[in-house]
Amino acid sequence: EYLPTVGVRILEFSCNMPNSDPVDIELWDCGGNPQYESCWPAIARGAAALILVANADVPVTESQFLEMLYLRFAAQHGLKESQCAVFLNKIGDVSEDGKVPSMTKQST
Numbered sequence: 001e002y003l004p005t006v007g008v009r010i011l012e013f014s015c016n017m018p019n020s021d022p023v024d025i026e027l028w029d030c031g032g033n034p035q036y037e038s039c040w041p042a043i044a045r046g047a048a049a050l051i052l053v054a055n056a057d058v059p060v061t062e063s064q065f066l067e068m069l070y071l072r073f074a075a076q077h078g079l080k081e082s083q084c085a086v087f088l089n090k091i092g093d094v095s096e097d098g099k100v101p102s103m104t105k106q107s108t
Contacts, residue, residue, distance in 0.1 A: 005031035008043060032069060044073045049083045056088035 009029040014022045030036065030043050050073050054066050066086065074084050 004033065005029050006033075007031060007036055008039065032065065040072055041076075044077050047073065047077060047079065050074045050079055050085070052084070052086045054086065054088055056090040 007030070011027040011029070012025070014024050016022050028043050028047075030040065050070070052066055052069055052073075070084065073079070074081075
């Protein structure tokens with residue numbers, strides 16, 4: 001069952017890196033609900049990377065929301081593309097060829 005993030009959830013932990021000192025990591029999981037849009041600038045300020053997670057059930061033709069989030073969180077705060085990652089979350093079945101059905105290009 002999908003449970004969207006309400007507001008923001010912050011996770012903090014240390015990660016031991018090979019040949020380096022431990023790295024302290026803060027993950028700010030903020031909901032994409034436009035209701036919280038006024039909080040996004042404060043959340044994005046000082047970010048070193050961006051991970052966008054989107055619902056794969058939303059057709060590509062309707063996913064301009066991801067681009068808007070990238071522009072608001074990354075582009076406006078100087079993050080490079082190499083500092084960003086996008087993951088699609090799929091709940092349910094995939095097609096026989098392993099592709100997510102709703103993410104395949106649809107002809108009109």
